[in-house]
Amino acid sequence: MRALEEAEVVHLDGVGVAFGGRILGYNLPPKRTGCDLMLDLLELAAREGYRVYFLGGTREVVSEMVSKLRNRFSDLIVVGARDGFFRPDEEIIVVDEIRSKRVDILFVGISSPKKELFVKRWWKSVDVKVSIGVGGSFDVLSGRIRRAPLYMQHMGMEWLFRLLQEPNRLAYRYLSTNTIFAALLIRELLGFRANRLTSEKHSRP
DSSP: OHHHHHOSOOOOOOHHHHHHHHHTTOOOOOOOOHHHHHHHHHHHHHHHTOEEEEEESOHHHHHHHHHHHHHHOTTOEEEEEEOSOOOGGGHHHHHHHHHHTTOSEEEEEOOTTHHHHHHHHHHHHHTOSEEEEOTTHHHHHHTSSOOOOHHHHHTTOHHHHHHHHSHHHHHHHHHHHHHHHHHHHHHHHHHHHHHHHHHHHHHOO
């Protein structure tokens, strides 16, 4: 939470947050998945000549992704890529490597909360213009995981398509985190309504 609060920008990724925000009456920006935002930044990097580095996934996944991205964005300058499996005492080695590459945009494809904590801990040390956590986008862009059809994306059901592909890995995660999120949303909603009713009561003549 502290890492997110200290971030310069937090983008709206999950459909649950978008749904909850609307219920609570917040004027939120349009949802943009991490994968789509990553592609937006890669297109920008290729056009403007920004140097990119990929950190995360397995060695095979990150290698396959880089190969596909180079074919997709012919002008993309990839200055480095490595898997996300390293010990805590090896972090400084990873940071030194990134810093030596003079990176403009660092994509961190590590699971939460490791990616948020990594970015928070080493933000100043890596000396990059943009550092962004993109979760499981490496798996998708490598071709290992298929994206949901457009109609499911527009319906906000991309999570279900992902669950059907990886039920053993994601079932418990989705069940536990979604249950917690629903409980927090209900608590916030009840508090929001209670505060609004109290405010209306005090504002009556």
